[in-house]
Amino acid sequence: AQTVTQSQPEMSVQEAETVTLSCTYDTSESNYYLFWYKQPPSRQMILVIRQEAYKQQNATENRFSVNFQKAAKSFSLKISDSQLGDTAMYFCAFTYQGAQKLVFGQGTRLTINP
């Protein structure tokens, strides 16, 4: 079975600080994608960043970057220069070839304080 685990239910940092959210996954698949989604109070899921498993280079999108450790099955999200608008639930997700679905972690509630 494919599982995604987010070990931090809640996190809180001050504006402009850097924060890292943790995610581990379990799979026997070799061909897969990993994602981080953000869900603000509006509840719409917004893609933050995506990583292809076959790529060794860590994905980066502006202030968001990942640390993808394939052997350790770890996929953490780093948010630099955090902003108030980053306050949201963050979900780590995973899909693999043939799955046609996303498997989500339980989420981390991130609060950015002014």
Added chain:
Amino acid sequence: KAGVTQTPRYLIKTRGQQVTLSCSPISGHRSVSWYQQTPGQGLQFLFEYFSETQRNKGNFPGRFSGRQFSNSRSEMNVSTLELGDSALYLCASSPGGPFSGNTIYFGEGSWLTVV
């Protein structure tokens, strides 16, 4: 370009009733997926359709069903509603499906409350 549109946004139903939720994907997207989000179970996959064919189904009872039309619009139906069906139902669309490498776009969800 319009996003993923879900209707209705909010609804209240009584136990035993049935409900139909609708999802209009982004124009040109042929894959539509449905997810149930609850505080206790988190986000769980319901089913995925591509070109009117169900390609995958999650571990939900047969009371949960769906379909996709030729214009890619999708509906999901829940019959004989139970209190535990109260949830946010999210629809997602993409050009080719979750593993195609395309970005998956989500709608704002339909909030279902069963009383």
